[in-house]
Structure formats: C-alpha cells, structure tokens
Amino acid sequence: MPAALPPVPSLDRLASIGRDGSHLSIEPADVRGRFVRWRTALDAILIAIYLGLPFVRIHGHPAVQLDIATRHFFLFGGDFNAQDGFRLVFVLLALGASLLFVTALYGRVWCGWACPQTVFLEGVFRRIERWIDGPRATRLRLDRAPWTLPKLARRALKHTAYTLIALILAHAFLAYFVSFPELTEMIRRDPRQHLTAFVWTMAIAGGLYFDFAFFREQMCIVLCPYGRLQSALMDKDSLIIGYDEGRGEPRGRLTRAERKGTRWTGAPKGDCVDCGRCVAVCPTGIDIRQGSQLECVGCARCIDACDDVMRKLGRAPGLIRYDSETGLAGQKRRLLRGRVLVYGALVVAALGGLVASTAWRAPFEADLMRIEGAPYVLDGGVIRDEYELHLVNKDSVPSRLRLSAEAPASLQLTIPQRSIRLEPLEDFAVPIIATLPRADWKRSFEFELIISDAASGQTREIDTQFLGPMQ
Amino acid sequence: MADTLADNGAVAPADGPDTGHDYDGIRELDNRLPNWWLASLVGAIVFGFAYWTYYQVFHAGPTEMAAYHAELAQAERAAKALQAAHPLDDATLVAMSKKPAVVAAGSATFHSTCAACHGANAQGLIGPNLTDAYWIHGGRPTEILHTVTSGVPAKGMPTWGPVLGATRVQQVVAYLLTIRDTDVPGKPPQGQLYQTAIAPGGK
Structure with missing residues (x-):
C-alpha cells in the first residue's frame, strides 16, 4: 500500500x-x-x-x-x-x-x-x-x-x-x-x-x-x-x-x-x-x-x-x-x-x-429593592413602606454583615435581623419595613441603610426613598 | 542513521495542478481537499438538510415550545408524585408540630425573622397577632404554610419561601401551630375565626 x-x-x-x-x-x-x-x-x-x-x-x-x-x-x-x-x-x-x-x-x-x-x-x-x-x-x-x-x-x-x-x-x-x-x-x-x-x-x-x-x-x-x-x-x-x-x-x-x-x-x-x-x-x-x-x-x-x-x-x-x-x-x-x-x-x-x-x-453585594405590590400601604394611622435587602457574600470565607440605618427619628424601621452570617457565596434577603405616623408625613424623603462587613471593614451605604400619599 | 528519506524509497510527486492564479507571487494550486474535510462539509450539508426537513417541512419532531411544555408537564407530574408519596397536608404539619426538634428550629427562625413584625410573643406588632383564633388569610395549617411561603405582598407580608426555603418555612408553621389559640394579649383579633376544636388538623 x-x-x-x-x-x-x-x-x-x-x-x-x-x-x-x-x-x-x-x-x-x-x-x-x-x-x-x-x-x-x-x-x-x-x-x-x-x-x-x-x-x-x-x-x-x-x-x-x-x-x-x-x-x-x-x-x-x-x-x-x-x-x-x-x-x-x-x-x-x-x-x-x-x-x-x-x-x-x-x-x-x-x-x-x-x-x-x-x-x-x-x-x-x-x-x-x-x-x-x-x-x-x-x-x-x-x-x-x-x-x-x-x-x-x-x-x-x-x-x-x-x-x-x-x-x-x-x-x-x-x-x-x-x-x-x-x-x-x-x-x-x-x-x-x-x-x-x-x-x-x-x-x-x-x-x-x-x-x-x-x-x-x-x-x-x-x-x-x-x-x-x-x-x-x-x-x-x-x-x-x-x-x-x-x-x-x-x-x-x-x-x-x-x-x-x-x-x-x-x-x-x-x-x-x-x-x-x-x-x-x-x-x-x-x-x-x-x-x-x-x-x-x-x-x-x-x-x-x-x-x-x-x-x-x-x-x-x-x-x-x-x-x-x-x-x-x-x-x-x-x-x-x-x-x-x-x-x-x-x-x-x-x-x-x-x-x-x-x-x-467588594466582599459582599447589597441591593435594596421595594417589595412587589403597592409602593406604600396606609394602615390605620401610619404609612408603611416595605423593602427587601438582598445580600450576597462574595468572599470565600463566611462573613457577618451588620445592618444599621440613618433616618429621621419619626421613621420607625423594622429590621428582623441586624447581624447576618453568610456562608461563602450564600445569599439572603432581609425584609425591611419602614413606618411613619401620618401626622409626620409631608413629602417623600430619603433615608440611608448602612451595611458593614466586620472582617473586611468595608461599608456600603444605600440611599432609598420613603414614599407616601400625595398631599 | 537508519531513518532517512532515501531509505524508504519515496518518490517526489509532480507539482499540483496550477489554477494560474497568482497574487503577489502567491500561486493558487488546485490540490485535492483532504477527504476528511470534504466529508465533514458534505456531512454538515446532509445533516442540515435532514434537520430542516424533519423539523420544518414534516414537523416530525417537537418544536422548542412543545419540548418546553412537555418538560413542564413532566415536572408537574413529578411534583404531584412526590406530594402523593410524602403528602404535605394539614395532618402532616400538625404531626410536625408535635416534634420538639422541629418546633425548636421553627421557634429560632420565628424569633430571628418573624418576631420583628409579629412580636417576640407573636402578639402582633405591624403584623397580626398569631396567638388568637382569628386568621386573615386562613387558619388551616396548609393555608398558614401558603401565607408564609408566598406572602401577601399587598398587605406587607414578604414572600418567605425563596428566602427561608421549604424546610424552614415548615418548621416555622409547626411552631405557629403550637402557639395558636394561646391568646397572648396584644394586637386585637383580625380576620376570620378558625376553630381548631371543630376541625382538628383541619380536614
């Protein structure tokens, strides 16, 4: 051949x-x-x-x-x-x-x-x-x-x-x-x-x-x-x-x-x-x-x-x-x-x-979103806004994130967990509820959520709007 | 030096056929294409034609949409089969509420997650009192499970299913079943009366 x-x-x-x-x-x-x-x-x-x-x-x-x-x-x-x-x-x-x-x-x-x-x-x-x-x-x-x-x-x-x-x-x-x-x-x-x-x-x-x-x-x-x-x-x-x-x-x-x-x-x-x-x-x-x-x-x-x-x-x-x-x-x-x-x-x-x-x-990700549905709820004498904070630990070690807020004294913030432990790449959503007595309502205003990671010392501030009815 | 060209007696081939094309001194020859290459080209054409005929001309195979729906239907059947094999009904949830380990886990989740709105003793704050016999979205264990899993976005109850996962939601419901009808003083009752005594386990 x-x-x-x-x-x-x-x-x-x-x-x-x-x-x-x-x-x-x-x-x-x-x-x-x-x-x-x-x-x-x-x-x-x-x-x-x-x-x-x-x-x-x-x-x-x-x-x-x-x-x-x-x-x-x-x-x-x-x-x-x-x-x-x-x-x-x-x-x-x-x-x-x-x-x-x-x-x-x-x-x-x-x-x-x-x-x-x-x-x-x-x-x-x-x-x-x-x-x-x-x-x-x-x-x-x-x-x-x-x-x-x-x-x-x-x-x-x-x-x-x-x-x-x-x-x-x-x-x-x-x-x-x-x-x-x-x-x-x-x-x-x-x-x-x-x-x-x-x-x-x-x-x-x-x-x-x-x-x-x-x-x-x-x-x-x-x-x-x-x-x-x-x-x-x-x-x-x-x-x-x-x-x-x-x-x-x-x-x-x-x-x-x-x-x-x-x-x-x-x-x-x-x-x-x-x-x-x-x-x-x-x-x-x-x-x-x-x-x-x-x-x-x-x-x-x-x-x-x-x-x-x-x-x-x-x-x-x-x-x-x-x-x-x-x-x-x-x-x-x-x-x-x-x-x-x-x-x-x-x-x-x-x-x-x-x-x-x-x-x-960043060692973590944080995104604040409004909950689906109405932008605000009138519940008796209060205006209620609800948010969901999505957190992702992007590090390869477990992390502990702490949540705090900077807001007017009249705004009551409900944060179920203020300290969240996340495994590597774990994500978690924290509901955050803000209520304001109707008597204190004038117009929509901004307030700030602060997420800090103790291990890396990094902090993220998220500004968001509190919404309510038109006067 | 055994391995040399002269040893294997090969003969130099004649030059390949010249097309006569000459670009800046680069000649184009008309050598035969590698058979494997030609076969892959012909194979791709034959496959393409057969594929087109099969799906587009005779519609012999399922479209992508049909395949998608078939897969959905199969997933639904699998979910139903799973539900049939391990039913998650009122009785199962009531049975879970009798297991101390499950209730303890549910209690932990409740205090870290739900207590912010429903109160540390479930007496109600922003959210309703969970210790009375009145339920806004239904008091049957499976109804409570549905409320926690899917939430009531319009009223401010978050969708907990994707956040906590099915297991932790079930644990929380099991915990709630141990504290219902204990009437902790707090937010006044809201919603419909659900009488456990009349419908034990809720059937």
Missing part, C-alpha cells in the same frame, strides 16, 4: 494528504538531543498540571473548577460567581494578547511546547505507539504488512491503550466542571442516573481517541485557528525554527574519498549532507529546509536531528536552529518592533483591567 509511504515534502501540497485526498499517517523517526530531553521533562510537568489542576486544593477549594450548573467558579484560590462574569473579558483578552505577544517574539513556542495537543500527542500517545509498534522503519513496514494475526494483536493492543487513556483524559476534563466527590460518585453509579454527563464524557473520550489515534497533525495544520493566524502575527524578526541556507547549501553527500579527506572532487559543498534526518523526524512531515511553513508547529525535533548529524561529521551544530529570518540571513535580529510593542501594550492593558477589577471586588 503506497499510502503508508511518506511522500517527499513539497511546498505545493500537504505532506500528510495524499494525491487522492486520503490522510497519510506520518511516522516520525526517533531522535535524541537537548530539546527532546527538555520536552520529556516539560511534558511530565505539563501533564501533571493539566490533569492536576482540578484536584489540587487551594484554601480548601480546587485550584480550577468551573461549576457551570451553579455558576460557581474557583480559580487559583479565588472564588467567583455569575456576578464576576464580566472579568472573563479581561482574562480572555489577556490570554489572547499574550498569544499575539509571544508569537511575535518567539513564534510557535505555545504550539511546540505547551499546547495540550502537542503535550499529550508527543508525551503520551506517540510514546505508547513507539513501545507497541517499534521504531519508524518497523512501523512503516507494519503499516504496509497484510492483516495477519500478530498485526491484528498489535493494533488491538495499541487502540485499547489509546481508548483507555482517552477515557482517563475525558474524565480528567470532566473534573474541571464537577467536583471530585461528585465525579467519583458518578463513576460508581449507573450512567443512566447522570445521562448528560455520561454522554458528554463518552463523546469527549471518543473525540480525544479520534484526535490522538488518527487525526493528529491535521488538528494543527487544518483545524486550529491559532495555527492559521500565526503567519499574520509573525514577521522576519520572530523566532522560528529555520535552516541556515547560506551555510548548508549547496547540499550534497560526501563521497567516501571526501569523507576520508583523501580526494577532493572539486565542487564546493555546504554543510548540509542531505541525509533527510530533519524530514524523517518531523511530526508534520515537512522539510524545514524549504523555509518556514504553516505546517511547522515548532517542536524542534529537526534541530536535535541535524545537530546530531553535524556532531558526527565534526561540524558545528546549528545548521537548523531557533533563529529569525533576519538572523538566518546573517543580519541582526531586532527584538523591539512596532507589533511587539502594540501586542505588549494589549497584554498590559488586559492584565491591568483584570487586576484592577479584582482588587476592587
């Missing part, structure tokens, strides 16, 4: 899509080197972070938990509810702007090093494939081999492992939205009792399995909008993984005589020996020597591969390296450019908005 053969990369077509439109699986070769070592360490750290965030507890709450059903959000020790939703604007703006900023400076470092797609594909799924199916040459041979029992067994083993891990990842993903006790309870119980969560988790597991078992680099090349945006965000001074054409070309293999240094054939040759290692190790199947391309996710495997070859040949490493287009052309790379400053200013502005809005976040 020719489909199993990786095609020679060309700028004119996707290496991972065959001439008939079929998806060709890319089988990157093994590679060793400093970037691969760093990746191994970083993958372990990031997998721990991505899987652990909902389980690590800060101040007794999960580090990250987005309980959409009850609109209760825990983020790194902060405790947020629906009223805090507008801060999401700053969070998203800050994330978006940082992405622009980092891309302008360092290119696709997110894609190559930190994106969960890369982390779980390279750190988990490809490793499993390597253990079960062996190195590249073996995998290519196995792909082409007829469906014999041993092949069937290997495939079954591999896809069972993929499925198990996809299920684990889907449950870890679910943990971002439901609490850990709830999650374990759901896992134990009959799926029919929580059908929605079950169907979601299975659909996510199915999606993850499809992505990591088959779809892989198509996600980054075709589907991911951020990947497609990159070319607009980068310029000649952005850091990319590039091939030093000036040093490498004209590429060519050395003859045995030339390798031994006994005979020089005459034609000048660059440092690239055209061994093809950089292409063989590429997880998206491109030839980095053809220049920076959309398909390059910036994984740096080709750097390790080429450095290894250069070292064996006794030549300097860095024929393929992290550099900018200007740097590769032998010019000086400029760090501060217009776009870097603009993107940077956007990051600062968004973070500033987030910090300011969080710093000014």
Whole structure:
C-alpha cells in the first residue's frame, strides 16, 4: 500500500494528504538531543498540571473548577460567581494578547511546547505507539504488512491503550466542571442516573481517541485557528525554527574519498549532507529546509536531528536552529518592533483591567429593592413602606454583615435581623419595613441603610426613598 | 542513521495542478481537499438538510415550545408524585408540630425573622397577632404554610419561601401551630375565626 509511504515534502501540497485526498499517517523517526530531553521533562510537568489542576486544593477549594450548573467558579484560590462574569473579558483578552505577544517574539513556542495537543500527542500517545509498534522503519513496514494475526494483536493492543487513556483524559476534563466527590460518585453509579454527563464524557473520550489515534497533525495544520493566524502575527524578526541556507547549501553527500579527506572532487559543498534526518523526524512531515511553513508547529525535533548529524561529521551544530529570518540571513535580529510593542501594550492593558477589577471586588453585594405590590400601604394611622435587602457574600470565607440605618427619628424601621452570617457565596434577603405616623408625613424623603462587613471593614451605604400619599 | 528519506524509497510527486492564479507571487494550486474535510462539509450539508426537513417541512419532531411544555408537564407530574408519596397536608404539619426538634428550629427562625413584625410573643406588632383564633388569610395549617411561603405582598407580608426555603418555612408553621389559640394579649383579633376544636388538623 503506497499510502503508508511518506511522500517527499513539497511546498505545493500537504505532506500528510495524499494525491487522492486520503490522510497519510506520518511516522516520525526517533531522535535524541537537548530539546527532546527538555520536552520529556516539560511534558511530565505539563501533564501533571493539566490533569492536576482540578484536584489540587487551594484554601480548601480546587485550584480550577468551573461549576457551570451553579455558576460557581474557583480559580487559583479565588472564588467567583455569575456576578464576576464580566472579568472573563479581561482574562480572555489577556490570554489572547499574550498569544499575539509571544508569537511575535518567539513564534510557535505555545504550539511546540505547551499546547495540550502537542503535550499529550508527543508525551503520551506517540510514546505508547513507539513501545507497541517499534521504531519508524518497523512501523512503516507494519503499516504496509497484510492483516495477519500478530498485526491484528498489535493494533488491538495499541487502540485499547489509546481508548483507555482517552477515557482517563475525558474524565480528567470532566473534573474541571464537577467536583471530585461528585465525579467519583458518578463513576460508581449507573450512567443512566447522570445521562448528560455520561454522554458528554463518552463523546469527549471518543473525540480525544479520534484526535490522538488518527487525526493528529491535521488538528494543527487544518483545524486550529491559532495555527492559521500565526503567519499574520509573525514577521522576519520572530523566532522560528529555520535552516541556515547560506551555510548548508549547496547540499550534497560526501563521497567516501571526501569523507576520508583523501580526494577532493572539486565542487564546493555546504554543510548540509542531505541525509533527510530533519524530514524523517518531523511530526508534520515537512522539510524545514524549504523555509518556514504553516505546517511547522515548532517542536524542534529537526534541530536535535541535524545537530546530531553535524556532531558526527565534526561540524558545528546549528545548521537548523531557533533563529529569525533576519538572523538566518546573517543580519541582526531586532527584538523591539512596532507589533511587539502594540501586542505588549494589549497584554498590559488586559492584565491591568483584570487586576484592577479584582482588587476592587467588594466582599459582599447589597441591593435594596421595594417589595412587589403597592409602593406604600396606609394602615390605620401610619404609612408603611416595605423593602427587601438582598445580600450576597462574595468572599470565600463566611462573613457577618451588620445592618444599621440613618433616618429621621419619626421613621420607625423594622429590621428582623441586624447581624447576618453568610456562608461563602450564600445569599439572603432581609425584609425591611419602614413606618411613619401620618401626622409626620409631608413629602417623600430619603433615608440611608448602612451595611458593614466586620472582617473586611468595608461599608456600603444605600440611599432609598420613603414614599407616601400625595398631599 | 537508519531513518532517512532515501531509505524508504519515496518518490517526489509532480507539482499540483496550477489554477494560474497568482497574487503577489502567491500561486493558487488546485490540490485535492483532504477527504476528511470534504466529508465533514458534505456531512454538515446532509445533516442540515435532514434537520430542516424533519423539523420544518414534516414537523416530525417537537418544536422548542412543545419540548418546553412537555418538560413542564413532566415536572408537574413529578411534583404531584412526590406530594402523593410524602403528602404535605394539614395532618402532616400538625404531626410536625408535635416534634420538639422541629418546633425548636421553627421557634429560632420565628424569633430571628418573624418576631420583628409579629412580636417576640407573636402578639402582633405591624403584623397580626398569631396567638388568637382569628386568621386573615386562613387558619388551616396548609393555608398558614401558603401565607408564609408566598406572602401577601399587598398587605406587607414578604414572600418567605425563596428566602427561608421549604424546610424552614415548615418548621416555622409547626411552631405557629403550637402557639395558636394561646391568646397572648396584644394586637386585637383580625380576620376570620378558625376553630381548631371543630376541625382538628383541619380536614
């Protein structure tokens, strides 16, 4: 089956899509080197972070938990509810702007090093494939081999492992939205009792399995909008993984005589020996020597591969390296450019908005509303106005709110509870009844309710109108 | 170096068909679309057409309004079933008023919340006296429960159901049933006479 053969990369077509439109699986070769070592360490750290965030507890709450059903959000020790939703604007703006900023400076470092797609594909799924199916040459041979029992067994083993891990990842993903006790309870119980969560988790597991078992680099090349945006965000001074054409070309293999240094054939040759290692190790199947391309996710495997070859040949490493287009052309790379400053200013502005809005976040909310129905009641010799004070504790610790009022002496205020204890994010409505003898009534007037939070020392004054009949 | 390009014997493909379009040196090629991409496009069109036919042409599925009403009806049936399984009638409330723990909890809520208007001894202040045999909005236990839960906004009784929750409202009613007809001197009687002796438990 020719489909199993990786095609020679060309700028004119996707290496991972065959001439008939079929998806060709890319089988990157093994590679060793400093970037691969760093990746191994970083993958372990990031997998721990991505899987652990909902389980690590800060101040007794999960580090990250987005309980959409009850609109209760825990983020790194902060405790947020629906009223805090507008801060999401700053969070998203800050994330978006940082992405622009980092891309302008360092290119696709997110894609190559930190994106969960890369982390779980390279750190988990490809490793499993390597253990079960062996190195590249073996995998290519196995792909082409007829469906014999041993092949069937290997495939079954591999896809069972993929499925198990996809299920684990889907449950870890679910943990971002439901609490850990709830999650374990759901896992134990009959799926029919929580059908929605079950169907979601299975659909996510199915999606993850499809992505990591088959779809892989198509996600980054075709589907991911951020990947497609990159070319607009980068310029000649952005850091990319590039091939030093000036040093490498004209590429060519050395003859045995030339390798031994006994005979020089005459034609000048660059440092690239055209061994093809950089292409063989590429997880998206491109030839980095053809220049920076959309398909390059910036994984740096080709750097390790080429450095290894250069070292064996006794030549300097860095024929393929992290550099900018200007740097590769032998010019000086400029760090501060217009776009870097603009993107940077956007990051600062968004973070500033987030910090300011969080710093000014009141520990409680208090809203005074008139009770539904008539604005006032004439009851014998008195005028009665009724209100409801809605209180929400927005802190992550219990709070005690005290109510007092500043009003004319003739106004009698009935406040059932003047000291209210509220659990975190608990809300409570206190009815407040104001009565005034009709003899003292002239016209409507303002009075003030004072709500104070002993713990934070914050006080809120609410002015409201006392209403009565027209004279 | 086992893994090199030369080892796998791949052959370079010919250039993709050129449309002849050239924009600032960027050529447009007419490569075949990825099959998976094409399939998702065709699939979306087929699904969209089928969905439209199903819901808009043949009206085979319920509209959003119908689905909403069906869900409401189901919730109502569930509430009725719950009521049938654990009836909250006059007798149940009277039975609750015989449980000291329930009454104590109701008393606590009454003194923190209701006493401001009805008086510490329920003798009546702004609100009516709750210790006499006269009731403005009905003296049956379920009627008292309804008054506390839904309030009487026009007369100034707040809607306590959402504030206190069903349990605490029931506890308060249980407490009220222990102090009714004790005639604490206070606000004069208002409303209709409700005679517990004639209708014990209120059936």
